[in-house]
Amino acid sequence: MISSTARNAKYSLTHIVNLQYRPTGGFAKRFIDILLSLTMILILLPLILMISALVKLSTTGSVFYNHSEIGYDGVSLVRLTFRTASASGGQGFAQYMTMTTQSGPTPRHHTDISLPPLGAVLQQLGLDRLPQLFNVLRGDMSIVGPSPLTMSEIERYGSNTSHYIKSRPGLIGHRLSSGTDNHYVRRLQLDQNYTENWTMVTDFREIWRFLTAVRP
Numbered sequence: 417m418i419s420s421t422a423r424n425a426k427y428s429l430t431h432i433v434n435l436q437y438r439p440t441g442g443f444a445k446r447f448i449d450i451l452l453s454l455t456m457i458l459i460l461l462p463l464i465l466m467i468s469a470l471v472k473l474s475t476t477g478s479v480f481y482n483h484s485e486i487g488y489d490g491v492s493l494v495r496l497t498f499r500t501a502s503a504s505g506g507q508g509f510a511q512y513m514t515m516t517t518q519s520g521p522t523p524r525h526h527t528d529i530s531l532p533p534l535g536a537v538l539q540q541l542g543l544d545r546l547p548q549l550f551n552v553l554r555g556d557m558s559i560v561g562p563s564p565l566t567m568s569e570i571e572r573y574g575s576n577t578s579h580y581i582k583s584r585p586g587l588i589g590h591r592l593s594s595g596t597d598n599h600y601v602r603r604l605q606l607d608q609n610y611t612e613n614w615t616m617v618t619d620f621r622e623i624w625r626f627l628t629a630v631r632p
Contacts (some may be wrong), residue, residue, distance in 0.1 A: 482497075495551060497544065565585075583614075
């Protein structure tokens with residue numbers, strides 16, 4: 417066990433480096449990720465550009481909010497999200513990002529965070545997460561996988577961290593099929609089950625559940 421420093425030198429995580437395995441799913445999963453993310457980007461590009469312009473006009477700060485988390489093999493993951501709050505509301509927005517990371521892939525509007533109307537709509541519809549398709553395309557994330565964890569969260573995994581870092585974090589969190597249980601023991605069990613029993617059918621089943629889920 418030695419220390420591995422994340423690519424941006426901001427995080428360090430103690431784990432086994434030079435892992436002897438490929439990310440969960442290997443080439444087949446990566447091929448599907450590229451195919452799906454590229455197809456969705458091409459189809460949704462006009463919507464992505466329109467939202468980018470609206471965000472720029474309605475909030476202060478950059479168009480994107482970069483949320484730093486832990487990715488495959490313990491390296492830093494910078495997860496892209498449309499900014500839905502002004503730069504002055506950054507602390508509250510960071511808290512929101514943490515809450516939605518824990519609760520699953522469909523963002524929810526929390527009343528304790530003051531949002532402009534556009535930001536509230538984007539969060540409610542989950543459109544603020546569209547930029548994460550680029551995370552998937554460049555290999556930082558996968559369409560389906562464990563929900564991203566921050567450094568403070570992953571420390572709760574202790575010696576079982578490898579069950580999380582064997583997979584690329586998912587745009588669709590695979591554990592959603594079991595509800596929004598935030599208990600880390602349960603999260604660890606689901607991460608372990610995913611990495612040890614992954615099949616392509618598993619991913620397509622989670623994608624189907626996500627697409628057909630009833631959202632308020």
